[in-house]
Amino acid sequence: MLSIKNLHASVEGEEILKGINLEIKAGEVHAIMGPNGSGKSTLSQVLAGNETFEVTEGEITLNGENLLDLETEERAREGIFLAFQYPVEIPGVSNLQFLRTAVNAMRTHRGEPEMNAAEFMKLAREVSKQVDLDPAFLKRGVNEGFSGGEKKRNEIMQALLLQPKLAILDETDSGLDIDALQVVSKGVNALRADDRAILMVTHYQRLLNHIVPDYVHVLAGGRIVKSGGRELALELEERGYGWLGVKDEETTPSAAS
Amino acid sequence: MKPAPTLSSAFLEPAGHSLPGPLLELRKQRGTALVDMPLPTRKTENWKYSSRHLKLTDGLAASLPATGKNGLSLSLPGYRVVFRNGVMIPEASDFPDIEGILIQRFGDLDDSDAAALAERLDNTLDTRAVQMARLNSARFEDGLYIRLDKEAVLDQPLFFVHEVTGTDSGSAYPRIYVDAARHSQITLVEEYLSSGDQPVMVDSVTEFTLGDGANVTSVRLVMEGENVQHIGATGVRQAANSRFESHCVGFGGPLRRHDLMVRLEGEGGECKLNGVVVTQGKQHYDNHTSIEHVAAHCNSEETYRNIAADQSHAVFNGRIHIHEDAQKSNANMNNKNLLLSTGAEIDTKPELEIYADDVKCAHGATIGQLDKISLFYLVSRGIGRREANTLLTMAFINELVEQIPVQAVKDAAQIRLNEFFDQTFEEA
Numbered sequence: 001m002l003s004i005k006n007l008h009a010s011v012e013g014e015e016i017l018k019g020i021n022l023e024i025k026a027g028e029v030h031a032i033m034g035p036n037g038s039g040k041s042t043l044s045q046v047l048a049g050n051e052t053f054e055v056t057e058g059e060i061t062l063n064g065e066n067l068l069d070l071e072t073e074e075r076a077r078e079g080i081f082l083a084f085q086y087p088v089e090i091p092g093v094s095n096l097q098f099l100r101t102a103v104n105a106m107r108t109h110r111g112e113p114e115m116n117a118a119e120f121m122k123l124a125r126e127v128s129k130q131v132d133l134d135p136a137f138l139k140r141g142v143n144e145g146f147s148g149g150e151k152k153r154n155e156i157m158q159a160l161l162l163q164p165k166l167a168i169l170d171e172t173d174s175g176l177d178i179d180a181l182q183v184v185s186k187g188v189n190a191l192r193a194d195d196r197a198i199l200m201v202t203h204y205q206r207l208l209n210h211i212v213p214d215y216v217h218v219l220a221g222g223r224i225v226k227s228g229g230r231e232l233a234l235e236l237e238e239r240g241y242g243w244l245g246v247k248d249e250e251t252t253p254s255a256a257s
Numbered sequence: 258m259k260p261a262p263t264l265s266s267a268f269l270e271p272a273g274h275s276l277p278g279p280l281l282e283l284r285k286q287r288g289t290a291l292v293d294m295p296l297p298t299r300k301t302e303n304w305k306y307s308s309r310h311l312k313l314t315d316g317l318a319a320s321l322p323a324t325g326k327n328g329l330s331l332s333l334p335g336y337r338v339v340f341r342n343g344v345m346i347p348e349a350s351d352f353p354d355i356e357g358i359l360i361q362r363f364g365d366l367d368d369s370d371a372a373a374l375a376e377r378l379d380n381t382l383d384t385r386a387v388q389m390a391r392l393n394s395a396r397f398e399d400g401l402y403i404r405l406d407k408e409a410v411l412d413q414p415l416f417f418v419h420e421v422t423g424t425d426s427g428s429a430y431p432r433i434y435v436d437a438a439r440h441s442q443i444t445l446v447e448e449y450l451s452s453g454d455q456p457v458m459v460d461s462v463t464e465f466t467l468g469d470g471a472n473v474t475s476v477r478l479v480m481e482g483e484n485v486q487h488i489g490a491t492g493v494r495q496a497a498n499s500r501f502e503s504h505c506v507g508f509g510g511p512l513r514r515h516d517l518m519v520r521l522e523g524e525g526g527e528c529k530l531n532g533v534v535v536t537q538g539k540q541h542y543d544n545h546t547s548i549e550h551v552a553a554h555c556n557s558e559e560t561y562r563n564i565a566a567d568q569s570h571a572v573f574n575g576r577i578h579i580h581e582d583a584q585k586s587n588a589n590m591n592n593k594n595l596l597l598s599t600g601a602e603i604d605t606k607p608e609l610e611i612y613a614d615d616v617k618c619a620h621g622a623t624i625g626q627l628d629k630i631s632l633f634y635l636v637s638r639g640i641g642r643r644e645a646n647t648l649l650t651m652a653f654i655n656e657l658v659e660q661i662p663v664q665a666v667k668d669a670a671q672i673r674l675n676e677f678f679d680q681t682f683e684e685a
């Protein structure tokens with residue numbers, strides 16, 4: 001489904017991704033782990049089409065289509081979804097209006113009729129229950145005044161509404177307490193499907209206890225330095241990143257000053 | 258030094274002589290006083306950014322001819338008074354005869370009402386500060402006088418629609434005076450529209466006096482075309498415990514100027530002034546507001562938002578003057594500005610003069626652009642660029658649009674806003 005070949009990307013002239021190769025098939029769940037600054041978030045942003053990052057080399061295809069030729073909104077309509085690490089607060093745009101506009105943009109793209117306000121309200125209420133969000137949130141500004149956990153649940157709610165082909169979850173576990181982590185995991189697990197792939201980007205492996213990946217990749221210095229199965233994540237938890245020759249101040253106790 | 262230019266004598270010839278005697282007399286007096294009035298120039302502080310847009314050519318001096326032709330198809334709910342080219346059109350107007358409420362064109366006032374009105378006209382405005390209002394007083398040909406007796410309540414909004422129409426160049430001088438006695442209530446909607454493409458100047462003046470506990474809401478929608486310069490002034494005087502609310506929504510033109518002056522003269526008075534301005538192309542819009550806290554224990558709250566696209570220019574000047582005896586005044590002023598292009602310009606200036614020592618007075622002004630991260634967030638959900646930009650721009654003014662208490666005005670503003678968004682934002 002997703003094929004990344006020799007991907008190089010830089011921001012303000014500094015190269016962050018230095019030749020990423022990754023193949024993800026429909027139905028698979030991949031986890032990308034790595035220390036801070038390894039390029040994990042950059043990879044997510046580049047996949048979603050953030051123009052701050054410049055792709056200097058390589059290619060990305062989604063079901064054979066060159067993703068790099070597409071604008072952010074076109075990628076989204078082709079089925080790329082990025083759950084943001086830091087969801088944006090947009091006061092003045094109601095969550096409901098935002099979600100309905102997004103869902104209808106997708107429907108229009110697929111040649112389906114738009115949903116009217118009442119139809120959408122019904123759908124949104126159902127989905128908000130799945131991620132344990134009070135439907136009253138729908139009336140508030142996008143992420144406005146939401147707690148960290150509420151913002152992450154709102155991201156998963158969007159994924160459930162938009163039904164992407166590839167869902168990229170950027171540090172979706174960060175800032176979550178254990179209850180919120182379970183709710184979010186439940187939502188992500190509900191996304192798992194034979195025709196959908198999930199790419200999880202995370203620093204810690206605790207999310208992977210709840211959402212079990214098929215493959216784990218370690219990203220360091222802008223390259224994937226090791227790939228393996230579920231057991232690789234457990235090994236990383238036990239041993240940190242140091243044994244891979246990767247420096248990480250947060251997870252390698254000996255490196256802490 | 259070169260003397261300041263004065264008004265061309267062509268402007269000192271009022272038309273329309275069917276007004277009652279006292280009003281004709283007043284108009285004549287005001288005209289005489291105008292002869293030496295210096296016109297605003299770049300050195301006139303309150304016209305610093307706008308004087309070069311003010312074009313008082315002789316071609317604009319003549320009054321626009323009265324016309325029975327309706328240039329626009331208007332369908333307004335509720336009570337309405339339609340003026341065309343400065344003169345009331347009775348057959349297009351529709352309002353009830355309500356006990357305790359006088360709604361009458363100047364031309365139909367009897368002598369005693371006309372004399373009473375002549376006593377009052379101009380008494381809400383500092384005419385040294387609003388030069389162009391003085392021209393209105395020398396030139397109005399008709400006007401609308403609304404008088405509410407004590408405790409009278411107009412049960413629906415009254416629409417005052419002023420339409421510029423026809424194929425002539427010239428000027429129009431719409432005039433409204435609202436006299437709201439104690440505990441009376443009214444919502445007045447002013448809509449300024451135009452058809453046609455000849456250069457026109459509209460110089461409008463609206464005045465409100467509020468008795469004790471009166472409750473007046475003013476809604477002002479300015480949507481004239483690119484051929485119309487509009488210079489408007491609104492003066493308000495408030496007695497004790499009265500409440501005045503203003504909602505101004507304006508779209509740009511070659512020159513749009515509005516002076517809004519509120520005097521809180523009795524204890525417990527309250528005013529709330531909201532404004533939304535949208536400009537594009539080479540348009541120019543200048544809002545000057547002034548709130549005078551004359552009496553103690555009054556509240557004022559002011560929120561203005563400007564959105565400027567292309568090479569347009571918006572100006573906001575907000576003055577708050579707290580007089581020496583106005584202790585326990587509470588004044589809040591906020592002006593936020595959104596630049597949608599690198600060629601657009603917005604100038605904002607809060608002006609606070611505080612002479613009392615026990616007051617709360619806050620002000621804030623910002624100028625910014627649409628947030629790129631918010632835009633990325635929206636488009637990453639499949640929302641198109643135009644729609645994403647529109648959502649973010651609407652978000653900037655939504656709070657104020659939502660507060661407009663008249664649905665028909667909200668709808669009309671939204672239609673015009675949507676045109677603006679379509680013209681301003683491109684689909685990627």
